[in-house]
Amino acid sequence: NAGVIQTPRHKVTGKGQEATLWCEPISGHSAVFWYRQTIVQGLEFLTYFRNQAPIDDSGMPKERFSAQMPNQSHSTLKIQSTQPQDSAVYLCASSLLGGPYEQYFGPGTRLTVL
């Protein structure tokens, strides 16, 4: 089992450019989560998919951020017109459904906006 895969591991963008982050959950896991980690804000929940359907996006910034899960094997987090304050480590996690199952985290994508 390869665990949760996130690509790229590092991404550098210029201010105003678009960034797309990819996540491949563990095979068989039907819940996928995105979190953001910064020194100042710590670990923040962004959004959650269950069986590919968006369930809770209460943590997503209202502008410029969007997430999709077009199939069970990957999810994307897209940030349009990136700003320096978007610089963070973006973590993806997945879990099974139907019981008290823990979330398994990927290594994260470190986004740096210059």
Next chain:
Amino acid sequence: AQSVTQPDARVTVSEGASLQLRCKYSSSVTPYLFWYVQYPRQGLQLLLKYYSGDPVVQGVNGFEAEFSKSNSSFHLRKASVHWSDSAVYFCAVSPYGGSGNKLIFGTGTLLSVKP
């Protein structure tokens, strides 16, 4: 709203000494509780979890945690730390219980183990 407090931003202990990392939560119902560890440039790894039953739960690498409903706490302990335990430790709650729910994290405690 649910929240998690880790009052100690940094803890330094000597190798072989015992350890306690503190975690307090705020929730109207007993949440599911977790401790995760993060090594440099890596994602989060689960140490242990509490859902119900015995308030003392065992985790990996000799870690254990004790749930206290009366104190709203879930402190992490280890009898004898090793230098490789140096990392950031996060306490987290799943406020609604069950799988498929977001985690709310504390601010983390940086553990430094002196040789």
